[in-house]
Amino acid sequence: MTSSAWAAQTLADQETGTAFEHLIGSLRGLQDSVTSTRPPAEVALAIAAELRAVAHRLDEFGVGEADQLAGAQMDYPGRSQACVPVLDHTAQSADEVRGTLQLSRFHLGRNGAAHGGVIPLVFDEIFGRLAGTDRPRCRTAFLHVDYREITPIGRRLDFTGRVERVDGRKIFVTGSLADGDAVVAEADALFVVLREGQP
Numbered sequence: 001m002t003s004s005a006w007a008a009q010t011l012a013d014q015e016t017g018t019a020f021e022h023l024i025g026s027l028r029g030l031q032d033s034v035t036s037t038r039p040p041a042e043v044a045l046a047i048a049a050e051l052r053a054v055a056h057r058l059d060e061f062g063v064g065e066a067d068q069l070a071g072a073q074m075d076y077p078g079r080s081q082a083c084v085p086v087l088d089h090t091a092q093s094a095d096e097v098r099g100t101l102q103l104s105r106f107h108l109g110r111n112g113a114a115h116g117g118v119i120p121l122v123f124d125e126i127f128g129r130l131a132g133t134d135r136p137r138c139r140t141a142f143l144h145v146d147y148r149e150i151t152p153i154g155r156r157l158d159f160t161g162r163v164e165r166v167d168g169r170k171i172f173v174t175g176s177l178a179d180g181d182a183v184v185a186e187a188d189a190l191f192v193v194l195r196e197g198q199p
């Protein structure tokens with residue numbers, strides 16, 4: 001069991017946490033449904049009104065960042081964060097991670113290829129969790145991505161991440177994303193451990 005510097009600042013009771021994760025799962029599904037359909041105007045307008053009503057229903061439960069569950073539930077593969085693709089870790093230590101993820105229509109760029117901006121998002125998530133495992137909180141100073149081939153949506157992809165070197169506050173990491181035998185993207189990044197008082 002590893003501990004993360006990004007561990008939840010807010011722990012919900014299990015019922016609340018699980019229910020919130022269901023809510024995020026439904027939101028992910030909605031993002032895909034909206035992206036992959038072409039409803040007639042009256043249907044689109046009716047659904048838009050329903051979604052505004054849903055959002056309004058949540059208004060009374062607004063909280064500040066320290067109390068939000070989104071992004072803070074580290075026990076769930078997507079940490080209840082709808083912006084970031086769900087990472088299913090199969091191996092995880094403070095030095096190395098492996099796992100799988102699947103991008104969906106919501107992440108589409110064009111012609112079956114994932115949006116180019118999604119790939120660094122994925123690497124930042126993989127690397128950020130890795131760099132913060134059993135270490136103090138750190139932030140991405142740089143993140144360099146090499147796009148080797150298009151990254152397909154709708155297929156299970158393998159990811160890796162590895163801490164190559166730690167030099168004082170600097171943590172250098174590398175990683176890859178593969179579709180079967182084909183490496184579709186590689187990345188390297190620097191994370192810097194935050195000093196006291198740094199946001």
Ligand SMILES: CCCCCCCC(=O)SCCNC(=O)CCNC(=O)[C@H](O)C(C)(C)COP(=O)(O)OP(=O)(O)OC[C@H]1O[C@@H](n2cnc3c(N)ncnc32)[C@H](O)[C@@H]1OP(=O)(O)O
Nearest residue numbers: 006124125128129139140141142168169170190192194195
């Ligand atoms: C579960 C959650 C997972 C998701 C995690 C997601 C993580 C993120 O995305 S964080 C958000 C994106 N990143 C940011 O917003 C960071 C913005 N930048 C900053 O806050 C600062 O520039 C920060 C903290 C990175 C470094 O600033 P600071 O603490 O003052 O460090 P500083 O003293 O300048 O540099 C420390 C060392 O790093 C090096 N360094 C800093 N930035 C860079 C860079 N871009 N390139 C190369 N080296 C760098 C410096 O040269 C220095 O090296 P040395 O010690 O050898 O002299």
